Amino acid sequence: MTINYNIALIGFGNVNRTLAEVIRTTGSTIARDLGFTLTVTAITDLRFGALVDAGGIDLDAVLALAPGETFVGLGGTAECDNETVIRTAPADIIAEATFTNPNNGQPALDHVRWALAAGRSVCTTNKGPAAFAARELRELARQNGVRFEYEGAVMSGTPVLRLAAGPLRGVGMRGFSGILNGTSNYILGRLEAGMGQAEAIREAQERGYAEANPTADIGGSDVRLKVMVLVEALFGVVLAPADIPLTGITGITPELVAAAAAQGTKWKLIGQAVRGEDGRVTASVAPQMLGSDHPLAGITGVTNALMFDTDFLGQVTISGPGAGRRETAYALLSDIIAIHDSRA
Numbered sequence: 001m002t003i004n005y006n007i008a009l010i011g012f013g014n015v016n017r018t019l020a021e022v023i024r025t026t027g028s029t030i031a032r033d034l035g036f037t038l039t040v041t042a043i044t045d046l047r048f049g050a051l052v053d054a055g056g057i058d059l060d061a062v063l064a065l066a067p068g069e070t071f072v073g074l075g076g077t078a079e080c081d082n083e084t085v086i087r088t089a090p091a092d093i094i095a096e097a098t099f100t101n102p103n104n105g106q107p108a109l110d111h112v113r114w115a116l117a118a119g120r121s122v123c124t125t126n127k128g129p130a131a132f133a134a135r136e137l138r139e140l141a142r143q144n145g146v147r148f149e150y151e152g153a154v155m156s157g158t159p160v161l162r163l164a165a166g167p168l169r170g171v172g173m174r175g176f177s178g179i180l181n182g183t184s185n186y187i188l189g190r191l192e193a194g195m196g197q198a199e200a201i202r203e204a205q206e207r208g209y210a211e212a213n214p215t216a217d218i219g220g221s222d223v224r225l226k227v228m229v230l231v232e233a234l235f236g237v238v239l240a241p242a243d244i245p246l247t248g249i250t251g252i253t254p255e256l257v258a259a260a261a262a263q264g265t266k267w268k269l270i271g272q273a274v275r276g277e278d279g280r281v282t283a284s285v286a287p288q289m290l291g292s293d294h295p296l297a298g299i300t301g302v303t304n305a306l307m308f309d310t311d312f313l314g315q316v317t318i319s320g321p322g323a324g325r326r327e328t329a330y331a332l333l334s335d336i337i338a339i340h341d342s343r344a
């Protein structure tokens with residue numbers, strides 16, 4: 001028998017809209033290949049308001065809403081009362097995709113707490129809850145017999161957390177180094193091509209790779225949150241932002257790039273962590289000059305990559321997209337599959 005999961009979408013921007021589109025257009029393929037159907041029964045968003053329909057929201061209608069319109073015309077409200085919807089809507093799974101707060105993870109952290117406490121599983125692409133409270137949230141999920149899944153918080157749909165927790169379990173993880181921000185990697189590549197930093201940032205913005213305010217990308221704080229998520233997931237060690245020295249790429253000039261090239265090296269923004277013999281973890285985010293034989297040196301453009309340093313296998317590297325609406329919606333789908341598998 002095909003199981004149905006009712007889903008509530010919290011935040012209706014790029015990622016959750018795309019998840020809704022995927023459910024609308026490929027729902028029958030999901031049912032055939034994965035053995036479950038998905039029904040969106042609630043949506044909340046600061047712009048659109050809140051809409052709940054236990055029978056299933058008309059996705060054609062919500063996806064057709066024009067900018068400035070709200071859910072009022074569809075029988076919803078213009079205000080979004082996240083707490084009430086998360087605690088009371090007829091939903092098995094909450095897909096949290098509101099904005100990432102790099103300081104404390106709020107209010108997304110509360111969204112996840114409310115959902116888990118109400119016995120609903122959570123999938124999220126939001127780095128905040130995972131970076132600041134993954135352990136607490138997993139424990140809350142366990143107490144309530146549900147799941148907290150956040151694969152998309154590190155490399156979007158590229159499955160680094162499940163790779164580490166699944167096939168690489170027991171491999172003797174010693175550390176990792178990663179290119180975990182596509183925007184900064186793209187900008188460094190443009191500096192190699194002779195561009196100045198301001199011009200490279202402008203181009204990245206025009207191509208939709210960089211936000212209007214690119215501080216989190218070029219300053220490295222986005223990578224630092226991802227390092228926090230990885231360190232907890234791989235080593236069970238909780239680090240605060242202040243524990244991770246941070247240098248972004250703002251100081252990397254075309255002259256430094258040319259000097260690195262003259263030595264046969266490339267600048268890359270590296271988030272990394274190493275676990276010592278005593279179990280202590282040392283982590284950092286900083287630009288590094290990598291020789292051409294380094295597994296991360298050839299990662300170009302907006303692609304991300306993570307190299308695990310392991311006892312049994314030596315270095316294992318995975319590369320793939322680290323952003324993109326469809327790639328990140330897939331991360332949510334992969335979380336839903338994990339939730340389904342855990343029930344089975």
Ligand SMILES: NC(=O)c1ccc[n+]([C@@H]2O[C@H](COP(=O)([O-])OP(=O)(O)OC[C@H]3O[C@@H](n4cnc5c(N)ncnc54)[C@H](OP(=O)(O)O)[C@@H]3O)[C@@H](O)[C@H]2O)c1
Pocket residue numbers: 010011012013014015016044045046047080082097098099100107125126127152153156322323324325328
């Ligand atoms: N897009 C990607 O490639 C990608 C990749 C990996 C991870 N992520 C993460 O996934 C999350 C969603 O990304 P996105 O690209 O979909 O962002 P987005 O397009 O900005 O969508 C977020 C939506 O949530 C709404 N929102 C913000 N705070 C809310 C709240 N408290 N309650 C209800 N709605 C709220 C926003 O409304 P306003 O616009 O009015 O604030 C916006 O409509 C972010 O945390 C992001 O860091 C994204």
